[in-house]
Amino acid sequence: MVIGIIGGGAAGMAAALTASENENVQVVLMERQSRVGRKLSATGNGRCNLSNMHAALRHYHGQQPDFVLPALNRFGVAQTLSWFEELGLYTVCETSGKVYPYSDQANSVVDVLRLNLNRPNIELRTGFEVQRVRKTDDGFTVSDGNENISCDRLIIACGGLAGSKLGGSMSGYKLLGKFGHRSTKLRPALVQLKSDWKALAGLKGVRANCHIQVFCDSVLHSESTGELQFTEYGLSGPVIFEVSRDVCARSGSWSCKLDFIPELSDGQLFGMLDRKRKTSLPVQELLTGILHNRLGRVLTQAVGVSMSSTCDSLSDTELRQIVQAVKAFEVQIAEPMGMDHAQVTAGGVLTEQFDPDTMESLLVPGLYACGEVLDIDGDCGGYNLQWAWSSGRLAGISAGKEM
Numbered sequence: 001m002v003i004g005i006i007g008g009g010a011a012g013m014a015a016a017l018t019a020s021e022n023e024n025v026q027v028v029l030m031e032r033q034s035r036v037g038r039k040l041s042a043t044g045n046g047r048c049n050l051s052n053m054h055a056a057l058r059h060y061h062g063q064q065p066d067f068v069l070p071a072l073n074r075f076g077v078a079q080t081l082s083w084f085e086e087l088g089l090y091t092v093c094e095t096s097g098k099v100y101p102y103s104d105q106a107n108s109v110v111d112v113l114r115l116n117l118n119r120p121n122i123e124l125r126t127g128f129e130v131q132r133v134r135k136t137d138d139g140f141t142v143s144d145g146n147e148n149i150s151c152d153r154l155i156i157a158c159g160g161l162a163g164s165k166l167g168g169s170m171s172g173y174k175l176l177g178k179f180g181h182r183s184t185k186l187r188p189a190l191v192q193l194k195s196d197w198k199a200l201a202g203l204k205g206v207r208a209n210c211h212i213q214v215f216c217d218s219v220l221h222s223e224s225t226g227e228l229q230f231t232e233y234g235l236s237g238p239v240i241f242e243v244s245r246d247v248c249a250r251s252g253s254w255s256c257k258l259d260f261i262p263e264l265s266d267g268q269l270f271g272m273l274d275r276k277r278k279t280s281l282p283v284q285e286l287l288t289g290i291l292h293n294r295l296g297r298v299l300t301q302a303v304g305v306s307m308s309s310t311c312d313s314l315s316d317t318e319l320r321q322i323v324q325a326v327k328a329f330e331v332q333i334a335e336p337m338g339m340d341h342a343q344v345t346a347g348g349v350l351t352e353q354f355d356p357d358t359m360e361s362l363l364v365p366g367l368y369a370c371g372e373v374l375d376i377d378g379d380c381g382g383y384n385l386q387w388a389w390s391s392g393r394l395a396g397i398s399a400g401k402e403m
Contacts, residue, residue: 002026003399004142004151006130007172008036010385011371011392012157013113017087018396019155020122025400027122028149030142032129032171036117037110039159039166043343043385048106050084051077051389052382053097059383061245062375063184067351071359071390080389084109087116098382125149133175139366153366153399155359157392160345160372161186168339172373176349179364183349188342189245189377190384192236193254194334199298203230206292207237211262214243214333216252225262230295235331241380245346247336254333260291260299260326269323277319280310286322299325344384348375359395370395 003019005012008031016029029036043049052059055077060068075083081091081099089112090102101108117124131145139152158172173183210228214221226239235256247254261269276286284307287296301307303321305314314322339345351374353362361367370391378384 001153001400001402002028002139002151003153003155004140004149005029005155005157006133006142006175007031007157007159007371007373008033008124008126009157009159009167009371010037010040010388011159011395012155013037013117014389014392015155015157015368015370015396015399016122017113017116017119018393019400020119021397022400022402023121024402025121028125028151029117029122030125030128030130030149032127032169033167034126036114036124036126039163039168040385041106041110042163042166043106044100046106047100047104048109049098049100049382049385050091050109051080051099051386053077053093053099054381055383055386059379059381060387061189061346061377061379062348062351064351065376067354067356067374068376068387068390070356071387071394075390075393077386080386080393083389083393084112088112096381130171130175133178135179135364153368155368155370155395155399156373157369157371157395158373160348161339162188162191162342162345162372164340168345172369173349176361176369176373179361179367181349181353181361181363181369184347184375186339186345186347187248188336188339188344189248189346190241190343190380191244191248191341192231192234192337193240193244193247193256194234194337195331196334197234197331199302200230200234201232203294203298204232206230206295208260208292208295209262210239211259212239212243213257213259214246215255215257216246216250218253218255222246228258233337234334238380241343244336245377247333248346256331256333258329258331260295260329266323266327269326270319273319273322277311277314280312283307283309283311283314286311286314287326291326299329302329343380344377345372346377348373348377351375358398359391360398366399368395368399
């Protein structure tokens with residue numbers, strides 16, 4: 001029995017390795033790029049947050065989020081990490097629940113998967129860009145315009161539209177659409193947010209632990225705590241990715257309030273700065289030792305105090321204004337960055353047209369789909385890759401069963 005798999009990303013490789021566990025199966029893994037796992041190698045700022053110990057239904061979205069349950073129940077975090085250990089990957093779990101390769105290098109994950117694809121019953125075809133898929137009496141014929149590959153069963157694991165520079169494309173949606181599968185509206189998720197705050201240029205690259213409150217039309221919409229990163233165009237980092245899905249999904253006037261020292265109350269911070277006020281240090285050094293130097297100076301300057309004066313010249317009112325800037329700094333959000341910059345696609349092929357227990361199409365027997373191409377997206381923190389492993393494993397084992 002021959003199983004064709006279109007897409008050599010996380011879900012596609014998981015499906016290929018799982019299907020090949022049946023020695024009577026021949027797997028043909030087709031990838032349009034020159035190598036597999038290119039998008040995977042760039043995840044988590046090159047560290048690859050490959051799972052999360054807290055993976056559960058509440059961290060997934062889509063029209064039918066509970067579609068994830070059979071795959072997660074069968075191939076959950078524990079089973080996934082055990083599988084990776086068998087493949088040769090050693091992992092480490094942070095206190096937050098995020099799981100990374102022990103090497104702290106995404107390439108370790110890609111390399112382990114790539115090396116394990118070197119099995120007698122797996123044929124890897126890179127540079128094979130599928131142009132057409134046709135249903136036949138015996139199965140499917142996949143063509144790149146020059147060559148036809150015949151298979152008994154077919155798994156679509158093309159990924160989503162996000163991150164086109166790393167391989168994101170419409171191919172999976174189009175291929176499944178030819179078989180009558182419908183898709184929801186696609187939009188970016190886990191993406192940076194633009195702002196027209198003029199001080200951003202001077203903060204490019206600065207990172208800070210931050211509690212963020214996001215407002216839509218002045219009404220609190222969501223909040224989160226984590227790492228914030230400033231860019232030349234706006235705000236980035238895990239804490240922004242966690243709230244970006246909502247900004248992409250709903251129109252309105254968006255803004256955020258940033259607390260750069262969530263561990264301290266206003267009064268505690270005032271007391272800390274009041275002690276510094278008894279010195280003759282320049283005002284621009286007031287927040288030195290508390291925040292990143294560039295961030296501290298920008299926040300102090302934003303209050304409007306004279307940067308050439310000394311700390312002992314600050315009034316109580318000015319000190320409270322600086323505390324307010326540190327604890328509740330407001331930034332207007334212009335718009336989210338586009339799909340090219342997104343890590344994940346929200347939306348996708350309707351899950352109601354697939355069997356969640358097998359990942360098989362309800363419209364076309366022998367056709368399967370897994371991963372990001374489906375209308376499932378997870379929160380920031382390893383949940384999307386866990387979905388890729390779980391759904392890919394389920395599709396692989398289902399397609400690899402004897403006829």
